[in-house]
Amino acid sequence: MGIVALREGDTFEAHLPLLIIGAGACGLVAALAARECGIELAVLERDALPRGSTFMSSGFIPAAGTRFQAEKRVDDSPRLMASDIQAKNGHEADPAIVQALTDYSGRVVEWLADTHGVPFDLVDGFLYPGHSRMRMHATPRRTGEELMGCLLTAAETTGVDILTRARVIDLHVDDARRVRGVTLERPDGSRESIGCDVLILACNGYGGNPELVARYLPSLKDALYHGHEGNQGDALLWGEAMGVSLKDLGACQGHGSLATPHQTLISWALMMRGGIQVNLEGRRFSNEHGGYSEQAAKVLAQPGQVAWNLFDARIHQTAREFEDYRNAHIAGAVRAFDSLETLSKGLDLPLDALRDTFTEMRALAEDGGGDSFGRGFSPETLLEPPYYAIRVTGALFHTQGGLEIDTSARVMGQEGGVFPNLFAAGGAARGVSGSNDSGYLSGNGLLSAVVMGAIAGREAARQLLRGDAA
Structure with a gap:
């Protein structure tokens, strides 16, 4: 991976006005937005089949003020959503970026639904941690795989060219800091060069690069990585070489509920509907x-780096709306017990400790107080037999820091100002999760990918149409 200084007389084998690196949700949405403006472009994807981190996610996109919310009588606004994001990250994110994302979120979700046929509806019935309103929009199966399928169908229908098996290895940059083209490598080792007037980096973060994870996320360096293997930090490495301003590189999305050894994501809805986690000593921690992001490190700090999700039949039935949960159930990750005694024996957990844990929850529900960790319990969500259990571990899903951008997704330099024709979004760019693992508000990843991806595609197209990209 490198930056190649453009020399006088250098030429490219082909040329397109716009190139986008990465065909995950971010790159595809950017391409749809640019194509809508009539821009000729290509999306360069290293894999044979575009998947990216989106494919491995639940596919939930937070948005405020949508008609999907109105249909279910959810009163929300971009201002309230921005407040929730900033409260979760300790007001460490750029407020202008947060405002841009929240202001545009509803329009992007409705645009994808109305123009490109993505069958969104509102996920209701519970709130994710930090959200004051139900604002998660998802496709019917509640999977990132389905969302990616919808976006790929939209790209094909719209005439977006996606070059697969095309790993970009070099950016060609001139003395004015303009990216003039790229070199890509094919699986057989052959190389091609393509010139461009504008480049969008949509190639996600560095979660798949152990060296970078150890450098910027030392608390998760031994965590299972449950993200796309292509997230090698390409944008970050190019940015370092070009003198780009890099921000919040210690930010990430972890997850404290990955079924092990099945490696299936278990929705945090189990916890929000009344479930608990206990360690091998039978105690909550x-x-x-x-x-759920900061919970990854907490689970990894427990004996054996594992925990048990404990819940009941009520929660089990509602969790079946999630395909990942249904898959985990089919795979045998979900175990059922008719009493604490059988659960204790089946999971090899100390019965006395389990009884103490459940007694404390009932006492807290009766007096309305909170426990030593700050959680309260209500009578209607207390767990009742039969009980269900899933063995889980903590995992790193994707990183949230990256290239600093402005509200138009233009990449910013270390000394201020913007690079003339370079845009970034999604995991390649600085997100809105602050500086560490605790600032991640559920959906921040796809918010930055989908909404900022749309902004990047629109703004890149505007630059090209104005004729000031050359």
Whole structure:
């Protein structure tokens, strides 16, 4: 991976006005937005089949003020959504970026639904940690795989050219800091060069690069990585070489509920609907409503780096709306017990400790107080037999820091100002999760990918149409 200084007389084998690196949700949405403006472009994808981190996610996109919310009588606004994001990250994110994302979120979701046929509806019935309103929009199966399928169909229908098996290895940059083209490598080692007037980096973060994870996320360096293997930090490495301003590189999305050894994501809805996590000593060790990202490190700090999700039949039935949960159930990850005694024996957990844990929850529900971790319990959500259990571990899903951008997704330099024709979004760019693992508000990843991807595609097209990209 490198930056190649453009020399006088250098030429490219082909040329397109716009190139986009990465065919995940971010790159595809950027391409749809640019194509809508009539821009000729190509999306360069290293894999044979575009998947990216989106494919491995639940596919939930937070948005405020949509008609999908109105249909279910959810009163929300971009201002309230922005407040929730900033409260979760400790007001560490750029407020202008947060405002841009929240202001545009509803329009992007409705545009994808109305123009490109993405069958969104509102996920209701519970709130994710930190959200004050139900604002998660998802496709019917509640999977990132389905969302990616919808976006790929939209790209094909719209005439977006996607070059697969095309790994970009070099950016060609002139003395004015303009990216003039790229070199890509094919699986057989052959190389091609393509010139461009504008480049969008949509190639996600560095979660798949152990060296970078150890450098910027030392608390998760031994965590299971449950993200796309292509997230090698390409944008970050190019940015370092070009003198780009890099921000919040310690930010990430972890998850404290990955079924092990099945490696299936278990929705945090289990916790928000009344479930708990206990360690191998049969004791709770955190506030399960604090957030699933920071929960990853807490689970990894437990004996054996594992925990048990404990819940009941009520929660089990509602969780079946999630395809990942249904898959985990089919795979045998979900175990059922008719009493604490059988659960204790089946999971090899100390019965006395389990009884103490459940007694404390009932006492807290009766007096309305909170426990030592800050969580309260209500009578209607207390767990009742039969009980269900899933063995889980903590995992790193994707990183949230990256290239600093402005509200138009233009990449910013270390000394200020913007690069003339370089845009970034999604995991390649600085997100809105602050500086560490605790600032991640559910959906921040796809918010930055989908909404900022749309902004990047629109703004790149505007630059090209104005004729000031050359």
